[in-house]
Amino acid sequence: MLRNHTLGAIQIPEDVWWSDEFAWSAVEQSTEYSLTGALIVHVGLRSSGRQITLASNPNGGWVERSVVLALQAQRAMPDERFILTLADGRQFIVMHDNARAFDAAPVRPACDLTAASNYRITLPLIEV
Numbered sequence: 001m002l003r004n005h006t007l008g009a010i011q012i013p014e015d016v017w018w019s020d021e022f023a024w025s026a027v028e029q030s031t032e033y034s035l036t037g038a039l040i041v042h043v044g045l046r047s048s049g050r051q052i053t054l055a056s057n058p059n060g061g062w063v064e065r066s067v068v069l070a071l072q073a074q075r076a077m078p079d080e081r082f083i084l085t086l087a088d089g090r091q092f093i094v095m096h097d098n099a100r101a102f103d104a105a106p107v108r109p110a111c112d113l114t115a116a117s118n119y120r121i122t123l124p125l126i127e128v
Contacts (some may be wrong), residue, residue: 003087005054007094007125010070012054012063014087016121019055050127052084052094056120066115068104071123075102081128092127100124 004011030042056062074082075096084092096102103122106113 005087006083006085007071007123008074008082010067010074012067012123013061016054016056016061016063016123018052018086019122020051020053024050048128050092051097051100052092052125052127053100054121054123054125056122058120061120062107062118063121064115065106065113065117065119068119068121069115071102071121072104084125092125094125095128097124097126 003014005014005016006012026046028044028046032040032042034040074080075098077096079095081093081095084094086092101122102124104119107118107120110117
């Protein structure tokens with residue numbers, strides 16, 4: 001039996017995976033050289049801004065069109081924050097990352113798609 005992720009009140013199947021889970025670092029670092037040629041390293045900790053991208057894969061992680069429409073409506077709420085609860089129990093306060101595209105494509109394109117038609121998605125979120 002599949003568990004679900006939840007984004008607010010929207011349920012997303014657990015096989016939609018967090019594709020960029022390990023692409024973020026809490027450590028911010030920049031370097032520059034002084035006039036003498038010495039390396040200066042600036043280091044700090046980020047407190048928010050982690051990208052969380054939930055993505056389907058070619059063989060699974062499909063969501064129904066009704067979920068796609070609910071996610072699209074949710075994205076239209078500017079500055080709205082949601083609790084993302086992953087199927088493993090981890091929770092994050094997120095908002096939709098409207099600077100990146102929400103992608104939803106039908107698994108089997110047809111002219112008569114219904115609310116139950118399956119879609120592959122790429123859902124960009126950002127932790128706040």
